[in-house]
Amino acid sequence: MKVQVRAFANLRGFAPSGDGEFELTLAEGATVADLIAALRIPAAVEAVVLVNGRRADRPTALAAGDAVTLFPPMEGG
Amino acid sequence: MHGWCGTILRVDLTRGRVTTEKLDPRVARAYIGARGFGIYYLRKEVDPRCDPFGPENKIIMAAGPLTGTAAPTGARYVVTTKSPLTGAITCSNSGGNFPAELKKSGHDAIIIEGRSEKPVYLWVNGGRAELRPAEHLWGRSTHQTEEALRRETDEKAKTAVIGPAGENRVLFAAIMNDRDRAAGRAGVGAVMGAKNLKGVAVRGAGEVALADPAAFKAANTRYREAFKAKTKDNPPPLRTHGTAITVVGTQAHGVFPTRNFQQGTFEGWEAIYGETLTRRFLVRAKPCFSCPIACGRVTRIPEGPFAGEGEGPEYETVYALGSNCGVDDLAALTKANYECNELGLDTISMGSTVACAMELYEKGLLTASEAGMPLRWGDGAALVRLVGMTARREGFGDILAEGSLRLAARFGRPELAMVAKGLDFAGYDPRGEQGMGLAYATSPIGGSHMRGDPAYFELLGVPTSVDPHTWSDKPPLVAKWQDLFCVIDAAGLCVFFSVRYLVEQNLMVKPVGITELLNGATGAGYTPEEIERAGERIFNAERLYLLAAGFSRRDDCLPPRITAEPMPSGPAQGLVCRLEEMLAPYYALRGWSPEGVPSEAKLRELGLL
Incomplete structure (x- = not known):
């Protein structure tokens, strides 16, 4: 299945292309943890994950067409 | 005293007189500094029903015990006054270099009272302070004023000034320091303009004395190293x-x-x-x-x-x-x-x-x-x-x-x-972030995100994430974070570093690192619980001032757009802010009456009776 991913700030560096906006193909039933692994984001690199605008934990299952947003924890605005 | 300078500068603009007085060590311990000193002196000295632009209103510019020390982000001060925009208390916070310089001049706070007949500025040169004419600066921009003050006083002086907006009493005029840092909220600059005070220039004379330099340095190094380790590659x-x-x-x-x-x-x-x-x-x-x-x-x-x-x-x-x-x-x-x-x-x-x-x-x-x-x-x-x-x-x-x-x-x-x-609200719509709605409605200064910012745990993943759409779990979190922000502001620290490194990284955010640094600086021997209690004391004292100024439960509210018009689109589509459902449990857990008034028992517990 394919999901749409946008990665920001330092997490952009883990995008397959130079651009932080890309499509990713994952196995059916893949979870957020699988997506993190597919992008080779190490455990030491913190990432907040949103799926369709809702906070998702690592075990959250993804569905085809989901919009995934990745950003580092931010200390303020 | 250590950490604290022990000296308050009092500026009587009506009489053109500048004096110093001792900081009461009991007040220092109970209110910590900065935001705490602001509400302590405001309650003691400023009639909550006064005209914000009248000579009876005062401006309290106060630093914390960690301001001007090597503590990470020990850069902040707080300006407290009765706001002309809201009629409530405002305590507006800024960083830069002016606050640290104020401490190095040997003062914890400047209390500005009365009204000058003609425009003046205040020049604080170490232990000496004087008022000087500023008619030639009236109408100048903040940048021009800062440059002129440095030219006329000391090229290394740090400044906090108003621009034309403050002079013209724009109800949301700011006090600008170090060029572009702002004590921005609720019109502190307009109060300064009404007093005919164009600016303050400060030059330090030494360093902030520490009670236990070795313990302070050890804690400081540890927290800075933790920051470096986390941010080395990212x-x-x-x-x-x-x-x-x-x-x-x-x-x-x-x-x-x-x-x-x-x-x-x-x-x-x-x-x-x-x-x-x-x-x-x-x-x-x-x-x-x-x-x-x-x-x-x-x-x-x-x-x-x-x-x-x-x-x-x-x-x-x-x-x-x-x-x-x-x-x-x-x-x-x-x-x-x-x-x-x-x-x-x-x-x-x-x-x-x-x-x-x-x-x-x-x-x-x-x-x-x-x-x-x-x-x-x-x-x-x-x-x-x-x-x-x-x-x-x-x-x-x-x-x-x-x-x-x-x-x-x-x-x-x-x-x-x-x-x-x-x-005015900060940049978070409470319909998709329920805790922020409660924080806006109960903030003592009105719609601010910086009086206990739920965006950290609702949106930004700091220290961890909580569902932003739920409301029943928010009252205790909002109260806890409001008290924590009182502590951060009182200590003279910036929230941005403190919430990641100086508090326990769970939702209860116990201020262990802040306590350690405060003890190294002041020698007060605080426990984290005592520091948390001081935060609660400050928040309740601000509430008392608000109530005395004529505010009540009906003012703990949000516009109907937020509570009755569902968000039309996007991830928060269909939601409104459930403020009413959150308010009653929030009051109860704070020890406040259903009308939002702190109980006698709570006030006694906090030493506010």
Whole structure:
């Protein structure tokens, strides 16, 4: 299945292309943890994950067409 | 004393007299500093029913025990006064270098009282202080004033000044320090203008004395090393992109206020967020005193109608002057930010007031001839013009200078002002972030995000994430974080570092690191529990002042757009803020009556009776 991913700030560096906006193909039933692994984001690199605008934990299952947003924890605005 | 200087500078503008007095060690211990000292002296000395522009109002500029020390982000001070915008207390916080210099001059606080007949400025040179004529500076921009003060006093002096907006009593005028840092909220600059005080210049004479330098250094090194370890390979997003990177979090959650909070997502967000700012305009990151993060932005617009240079924009400015006005032209909103800095205006209330005017115009309630121009959503050129008109109170700017609530009321629609207690909201729509609604409604200064910011745990993943759409779990979290922010503000620290490194990294945020640094600096032997209690004391003292100023439970409210109009689209679609469901449990767990009044038992427990 394919999901749409946008990665920001330092997490952009883990995008397959130079651009932080890309499509990713994952196995059916893949979870957020699988997506993190597919992008080779190490455990030491913190990432907040949103799926369709809702906070998702690592075990959250993804569905085809989901919009995934990745950003580092931010200390303020 | 250590950490604390033990000396308060009192400036009587009516008599033109400057005196010093001792800081009571019991007050220091109980209120910690800065924001704590602000409310302590305000309650003691300023009638809550007074005219904010009258000579009986006072301005308390206070630093914390960690301000001016090597503690990470020990850069902050707090300006406390009765607000002309809201009629409530305001305590506005700023960093830069002025606060540290104030401490190094040997003072914990300056209490400014009375009113000078003619414009003056205050020159604090170590232990000596004097008032000097400032008629020649009246009308000058904040940058011009700062340069003049340094020329006339000491080239290394640090300054806090007002611009034309403060002189003209614009109700949301700021006090600007170190060029472009702002004690921005709720009109502290207008109170300074009403007192005919153009600025304060300070030159330090030594270092802040520490009670236990070895223990302080050990703690300081440990927390700085923790920061370095975490950011070695991944620089903090706030340094790389500034606070405007936060647009990513609010837009993705659908709480990025757009067109006066009519929507929670902005189609033009990519044109104005932090990474675009970095690419287009960033010159360099600029840290405040003793700060390892460096979120400040020195920027330059190289060409076009808005060409210029200065500092900003911050996240709040990107929301207020950008999405909230429908403006996706980063150059225009950055230029409007520069103008706000130079004229001395709070960018949040400026943007919120223009957004309110734009909605009135788009709804046909305000005409182009009344406004002096069409006010269509997204008109960046109009926005830039209105900033100058507001600061000078020219034409329609004279109406904008009264703020969004008075503007909306004037045109018959007070509910279109996006405020709590008359203070404009920060850049978070509470419909998709329930805790923020409770925080806005119960903040002692009105609609501020910096009095216990739930965006950390609801949106930004710090220290961990909580569902932003739930409400029943929010009252205890909001109360806990409100008290924590009192502590951070009182200590003289910045929230940005403190919430990640100086508190336990769970939702209860026990201030262990802050306690350690405070003990190293002051030798007070605080426990974390005593520090938490001091935070609660400060918050309750501010509540008491608010109640004495005539506010009550009915003022702990949000506009109907937030509580009754469901979010029309985006990830928060269909939601309203469940404020009423949160308020009763919140009051109960704070030990307040169902009317929001602190109980006698609570006040006794906190030593406030």
